[in-house]
Amino acid sequence: MNLPIKPKSLPMSFRYGDEQLAFERVKRPLATASILIKVHPDCRIVVSAPENANNEDVLCAVKKRGRWIYQQLREFRKQLEHVRPRQYISGETHYYLGKQYLLKVNEAPDQGQGVKLLRGKLEVTVRNKDADRVQEQLSRWYKARAKEVFSRRLDAVLEQALWVADKPPLRILSMKTQWGSCSPKGRITLNPHLVKAPRECIDYVILHELCHIAEHNHSERFYRLMRQVMPEWEKTKERLDGMAKLFIT
Known part of the structure; x- marks a missing residue:
């Protein structure tokens, strides 16, 4: 689902x-x-x-x-009125785990390209300050962080999901219309953009998909499970819905 x-x-x-x-x-x-x-x-x-x-x-x-x-x-x-399309230049703000970080683009033709989170800034090093190159490096960085963060959070919330016997396989896949999904065989797929959201929003999406392992449809049983493991899940969902446009960029 x-x-x-x-x-x-x-x-x-x-x-x-x-x-x-x-x-x-x-x-x-x-x-x-x-x-x-x-x-x-x-x-x-x-x-x-x-x-x-x-x-x-x-x-x-x-x-x-x-x-x-x-x-x-x-x-x-x-x-x-003050929000402009991202240009991937120094001074922009980008999200990670619910917090905003200033983007700093370093042009270094003789150095390796990559992204580092240093002193409250996302520092991107590229061979030339081309917006597409900066965006590509950021996308790779977000996917790498997503893989690490989602795996840790899955381990944490599995302690609440007593109906799940074994840790389900996890896949990271960029999606424009979904935060996550759960296959009939129990494989969980999560959107790397979700790593830009606060931790409780990440936990909500993971728990949502874990509930689908027990109940694939949005039945009353599904919502009972959600209320058991996250009583305030509706508020968390609303928070994530309200910030979606900031993350899916």
Whole structure:
């Protein structure tokens, strides 16, 4: 079962002032009657609602929070005005394990190429300051770190996953639409971009896939397992969803 970077959703919208605001309705798996509204840093409005809630009730709940939603959007839009596409030059910020690091590009024609994390900076050494070369070196570095970090975190969370008898095989694969997946034979595949996220977000994705070893579908049994091993998993998922656009670059 795949864990998508962006959850399946139903597009809806409502009018606030002179603006028609679009939002995504997603299924809230917990057994609760409440409707959860979240405005993400990339200005996505996501409404988590129980499956049995009709669209009229969801729309009514969203309209009641219209002013708050608009204020959140206004703040995030101001922040996004200063966000530019990555150019892979010195001074940019890049993420690793949930923290931001300044990028420093060193041009050294006679030295080996590579990346080092030194004194709060990601230092990339290349033979010439070509953006594609810098991006390539960073991608290799992230994949190498991902392999090490994910293996350690898998060992750690396996102590909670008592239904898993042996450590499952782990594969690192770049994906645009998924954080991870679990094959029918129990092989776990994780997206190297996930290593840019905080540790608890990495643990959440790994636990999600480990739960699929016991229950391949998103059944009530699956969510019971998730609640047992990570009671606050929904909040962690929301945090990861909100930062996805910062990591998948």
